Amino acid sequence: MDKKILREKVLQKRADLSPKSIIEYSDIIAEKLYKMDSYKEAKTIMSFISFDSEVNTHEIIKRSISHNKSIVVPITIPKTKELKVSEVLDFSELELGYYNILTPKKEYIRFIDPSTIDLILVPGVVFARNGYRVGYGGGYYDRFLSKFEKKVDKIGLAFDLQVTDEVPTDSFDIPVDLIITEKEIINCLKK
Structure with missing residues (x-):
């Protein structure tokens, strides 16, 4: 199955989830994340800002900030198809941006060096058990992740x-190390 068809099929299934299920499952996923050593030990965490029917990361961002973790969020630069990261000190610093995704208001953009990131929470539409994913089709994350020289938990x-x-893959695709769902934690490195 090609990426486009797979993406559409899973996006429709995800859109069919009730708002109550999305919150309930997101809370279960967040609790599993908080118990992980890679989360506990991380000083700087990069998190996507969820929108629509994605796993809700808003509470993860707020809780991490309140626990003195440095939270950085992606800012997409459509012109160059680039992803930059900006530190968020408070959730109120965000406003709707490209693709109707929350992004830091201009006056709160604080670009940071990505090499300081210890943990990256990666979005996706479809995940394979080996860690490869189908995103939204922009390639932003794969380009961003390919620049890391040190090992960063994804x-x-x-x-x-x-x-x-399994999902169709390209040579430039970068897999995640773990996938957390409401039902299980998948260690992709063991596959």
Whole structure:
């Protein structure tokens, strides 16, 4: 199955989740994340800012800030298809940006060096058990992740319905190390 068809199929399934289920499953996923050593030990965490029917990361961001973790969020630069990261000190610093995704208001943009990131929470539409993913088609994350020289933990947050045995891959795709769903934690490195 090609990426486009797979993406559409899973996005529809995810859109069919009730708002109550999205919050309930997101809370379960967040609790699993908080118990992980890679989360506890991380000083700087990069998190996507969820929108629509994605696993809700808003509470993860707020809680991490309140626990004195440095939280950085992606800012997409459509012109160059680039992802930059900016530190967020308070959730109120965000406003709707490109693709109707929350992004830091201009006066609160604080670009940081990505090499300071210890943990990356990665979005996706479909995740394979080996860590490869189908995103939204822009390639932003794969380009961003390919620049890391040091080993950084990459965790995909997804609902169980977004996990499949395999997805089509390209040579430039970068897999995640773990996938957390409401039903399980998948260690992709063991595959």
